[in-house]
Amino acid sequence: MATEGKNLSQYDKDTIPNAKDFRFGIVVSEWNDEITEGLFQGAFDAWIENGVKKENIVRWNVPGSFELIYGCKKLGESFEMLDAIIAVGSVIQGETKHFDFVCEGVTQGIKDLNIQTDIPVIFCVLTDNNIEQSRARSGGKHGNKGTEAAIAAIKMAQLRKDAKFYKG
Numbered sequence: 001m002a003t004e005g006k007n008l009s010q011y012d013k014d015t016i017p018n019a020k021d022f023r024f025g026i027v028v029s030e031w032n033d034e035i036t037e038g039l040f041q042g043a044f045d046a047w048i049e050n051g052v053k054k055e056n057i058v059r060w061n062v063p064g065s066f067e068l069i070y071g072c073k074k075l076g077e078s079f080e081m082l083d084a085i086i087a088v089g090s091v092i093q094g095e096t097k098h099f100d101f102v103c104e105g106v107t108q109g110i111k112d113l114n115i116q117t118d119i120p121v122i123f124c125v126l127t128d129n130n131i132e133q134s135r136a137r138s139g140g141k142h143g144n145k146g147t148e149a150a151i152a153a154i155k156m157a158q159l160r161k162d163a164k165f166y167k168g
């Protein structure tokens with residue numbers, strides 16, 4: 001298993017770009033909020049640890065992971081100066097195929113946002129078989145995918161900044 005034996009919260013601070021001037025958005029799904037709040041905290045703490053100012057972080061909530069698509073789209077439209085956005089969700093398998101459609105829909109939707117808009121949208125949506133797997137990846141034995149997403153957001157914000165520089 002890709003995550004097994006890894007700690008998603010471990011990173012080398014020396015490899016992270018300077019984030020003090022970056023402005024970030026984060027959209028958090030309210031479904032499975034025990035998990036999504038853990039993911040949010042992991043992302044928030046990683047940003048602060050890497051110099052992001054609290055006033056440069058804007059958070060919106062949406063009902064479920066499927067609404068992350070619209071929420072991230074509108075957040076980017078409302079705050080055009082954002083350097084990156086994280087979509088935070090937790091989808092857990094139930095009795096039916098609904099899990100499959102939610103996961104596929106939100107995955108494709110966030111992929112589309114990365115194609116259609118100029119603000120990187122980071123995929124921090126857990127798609128787990130059970131709550132134990134979710135807990136392990138939102139501050140448990142496998143670390144926190146929120147931390148991983150925050151570092152990805154910093155790196156993508158720097159890539160976007162560099163791209164604008166080279167374009168002139």
Ligand SMILES: Nc1c(NC[C@H](O)[C@H](O)[C@H](O)CO)[nH]c(=O)[nH]c1=O
Nearest residue numbers: 029031063064065066089090091092
């Ligand atoms: N079962 C889960 C859902 N389902 C709700 C959908 O995301 C969506 O809000 C609904 O279909 C209305 O459009 N959402 C999660 O985030 N996690 C789940 O486990």
Ligand SMILES: CC(=O)[C@@H](O)COP(=O)(O)O
Nearest residue numbers: 092093094095096098099
């Ligand atoms: C991912 C879902 O929508 C799922 O948790 C809903 O549960 P069920 O498939 O039992 O209706």
